[in-house]
Amino acid sequence: MSGRTIMTGNQAVAEAVRLARTEVVAAYPITPQTVIVEKLAEMVDSGLLDAEFIRVESEHSALAAVYGSAVAGKRSFTATSSHGLLYMYEMIWWVANARVPLVMVVVTRTIGPPWNIHTDHTDLLTMRDSGWIIAMAENVQEAFDLTINGFRISEEVSLPYTAGMDAFQLSHTSEVVDLLEQQYVDEFLPERRQSYVFGEEAFTVGCIGPNEYTARLRKDTFEALKNTEKVVDKVSREYEEITGRNCGLLEEYRLDDAEYAVVMMGAWSGDAKDAIDELRKESLPIGLLKLRYIRPMPYKKIQKLLDGKQVLVLDRDCSMGAGGILGVEVKNCVEATNIIAGIGGIDVGVDDFIKMFRVFSEGKLEVEKNGVYWWPPEIYDKGMR
Amino acid sequence: MEVKESILLSGNPSCQGCPHSLGLRALGLALDDPVVIIPAGCSTIVAGIHPKATxxxxxxxxxxxxxxxxxxxxxxxxxxxxKKKQIVVWMGDGGADIGFATISGAAVRNEDIIVIVSDNEAYMNTGIQSSGTTFWKAKTTTSPTGKSEERKDLAAIMLMHRVPYVATASVGYLPDFINKLEKAKKIRGFRFIQLHSPCPPGWRFDSSKTVEIARMAVKCGAWILWEFDGKLSFSPASRPYKDKMKRTGLTEYLRAQGRFKGIDDSDIETIEKNIDMQWKFLEAFENF
Structure with missing residues (x-):
């Protein structure tokens, strides 16, 4: 399949995994990621994808299995969401510390209780400190593009890569997508390379070592992830040359001349752009800085782009006791106001953004004493019984 | 049998009398070209500390x-x-507790791997805590007055996964373990061996007596050597003890271990009954 078509985020991710000539897939179903697993199983069964599909019994084993296949030299993929991600959390850190390249898609979903299958971003952001490269898609096209970019970047820096996409809003929503022809993907994605391959020579991986050795490895990983900034720049430029689509670290939207800047990530950024268009008609100088990558976090670039602007960071996630996670991140380099909204999948549409941005620009956003504003206020004021 | 070098090198940091060392040496003698996967446990240490590997x-x-x-x-x-190498998971009974779903999943998929549980009947690496295979009445740091529940029969549970090969073995009978590995390596699919591994510090016996204790367990019938390769059969070392009258030394086996200190005659009677039941249970499979 190539050319322009219509598909859901889950289908597009499966197509990207196929085009990347992935050799091993292990995944455990969880709403709303299930379709990715089903599509890949179908592709393997029908011979459309020449790969091994491991029907694991849990997410912990899903990541453990692709760790095994990846460390043994094969391009490997898994996907999960929310509680599945938390269940594999031990392996998330192990894979990163072992410097093994592989790709995982996280369909972002609220963490319970109460049970909730709708999107927010806290699950993905629990990976923030683990050493993974973390990207987040705005639309189905980006979910497709980032998955392909992911294999290339991951294998170039020997770190695992995850791309997030919002539950249902992307995973189950059909959008127009430009797929790539196999030859272009092959050109963009050379044969897999990694810093070591397990299974041939008699060497030991992961054994106990002196503390200084562990410390040195952590610093190496830290620096490798920092340097991934340059690799993302380079790889996304190459990808843009082939596809005309940029998947770089950041996307600026009407930001140049803006006095007010909104910072956010994920599917709702599209609605925020529409809101910005509306407000621009009223001559409100507002723009958007979309984060496409959370790790590496390009603090210097962000600081430069936001310099002198009034900054509003929108979070669909929360670091308990601190604030929105992106808010905490962005405040590393600029002063910012922080709104937490859309938690538990609460709809936040263009009208909400217009209202939000207007109140913000008028300086009327009353930040609670804990430094973060929970939107929309009426939900929290009324209480729910 | 051609003589091979042990894959376990000398100078490894195992305890004196460590049963895992015996098992790992046998592993290397039986398998031509293994790759070894080790989860957390005693063998994490036995395998050596960087930059040394054993x-x-x-x-x-x-x-x-x-x-x-x-x-x-x-x-x-x-x-x-x-690639034709043998993929061996070498784990303890702790790994088999916490990773039970993982073993079960791999068995259900009939993965082409050999899983060996070197069973020392407690979490020894963390300092002797009770596990799913800890013997009834055995004292551990989390069962200081003796374990109040029966052990699980891991090998029988694995048998119920309908995999091509399941066996028990003992570090007291290494040729039998080697034979079983030799057999297992010729079979494709999921193969499981539970290796009985008496642990001197964990069971409280002298480190010179590992093999002796392991043999006592077999002779009194408390540990039964069997294999399933399409049909269940008792292994030669255990076969005589199908006859209850030939089983000897249960009291001596228990009294030789500090973990059973204070055990009384009625406890031993109960253990004997449980051993009888275990034999009957396996005989039913043998005759199936």
């Missing part, structure tokens, strides 16, 4: 509950390359 084979250390799943991924990778 197992002369590719060794991958992995998180506690993950080993059979990691091995599954490696099996997939090897299959794609046509």
């Amino acid at each position: 197992i002369n084979a590719p060794v991958l250390h992995v998180p506690f509950a993950s080993a059979p799943a990691v091995a599954s991924g490696i099996a997939s990778a090897f299959r794609r390359e046509g």
Whole structure:
């Protein structure tokens, strides 16, 4: 399949995994990621994808299995969401510390209780400190593009890569997508390379070592992830040359001349752009800085782009006791106001953004004493019984 | 049998009288070209501390509950390359507790791997805590007055997964263990061996007596050697003890171990009854 078509985020991710000539897939179903697993199983069964599909019994084993296949030299993929991600959390850190390249898609979903299958971003952001490269898609096209970019970047820096996409809003929503022809993907994605391959020579991986050795490895990983900034720049430029689509670290939207800047990530950024268009008609100088990558976090670039602007960071996630996670991140380099909204999948549409941005620009956003504003206020004021 | 070098090198940091060392040496004698996957446990230490390594084979250390799943991924990778190496998961009974779903999942998928549980009947690496295979009445640091529940029969549970090969073995009968590995290596698919591994510091007996204690367990019938390769059969070392009258030394076996200190005659009677039941249970499979 190539050319322009219509598909859901889950289908597009499966197509990207196929085009990347992935050799091993292990995944455990969880709403709303299930379709990715089903599509890949179908592709393997029908011979459309020449790969091994491991029907694991849990997410912990899903990541453990692709760790095994990846460390043994094969391009490997898994996907999960929310509680599945938390269940594999031990392996998330192990894979990163072992410097093994592989790709995982996280369909972002609220963490319970109460049970909730709708999107927010806290699950993905629990990976923030683990050493993974973390990207987040705005639309189905980006979910497709980032998955392909992911294999290339991951294998170039020997770190695992995850791309997030919002539950249902992307995973189950059909959008127009430009797929790539196999030859272009092959050109963009050379044969897999990694810093070591397990299974041939008699060497030991992961054994106990002196503390200084562990410390040195952590610093190496830290620096490798920092340097991934340059690799993302380079790889996304190459990808843009082939596809005309940029998947770089950041996307600026009407930001140049803006006095007010909104910072956010994920599917709702599209609605925020529409809101910005509306407000621009009223001559409100507002723009958007979309984060496409959370790790590496390009603090210097962000600081430069936001310099002198009034900054509003929108979070669909929360670091308990601190604030929105992106808010905490962005405040590393600029002063910012922080709104937490859309938690538990609460709809936040263009009208909400217009209202939000207007109140913000008028300086009327009353930040609670804990430094973060929970939107929309009426939900929290009324209480729910 | 051609003489091979041990894959476990000398100078490894195992305790004196360590049963895992015996098992690992036998492993290297039986298998031609193993890769070894080790989850957290005593063998994490036995395998050596960087920059030294004591197992002369590719060794991958992995998180506690993950080993059979990691091995599954490696099996997939090897299959794609046509690589014929034996993928061995070497774990303890702790790994088999915390990673039970993982072993079960790999068995259900009939993964082309050999899982060996070197069973020392407690979590020894963390300092002797009770496990699913800890013997009834055995004292551990989490059962200081003796374990109040029966042990689980891991090998029989694995048998119920309808995999091609399941066996029990003992470090007291290494030729039998080697024979079983030799047999297992010729079979493709999921193979499981539970290796009885008496632990001197954990069971409280002198480190010179590991093999002796292991043999006592077999002779009194408390540990039964059997294998299933399509049909269940008792292994030669255990076969005589099908006859209850030939089982000897249960009291001596228990009294030789500090973990059973204070055990009384009625406890021993109960243990004897449970041993009888275990034999009947396995005989039913033998005759099936």
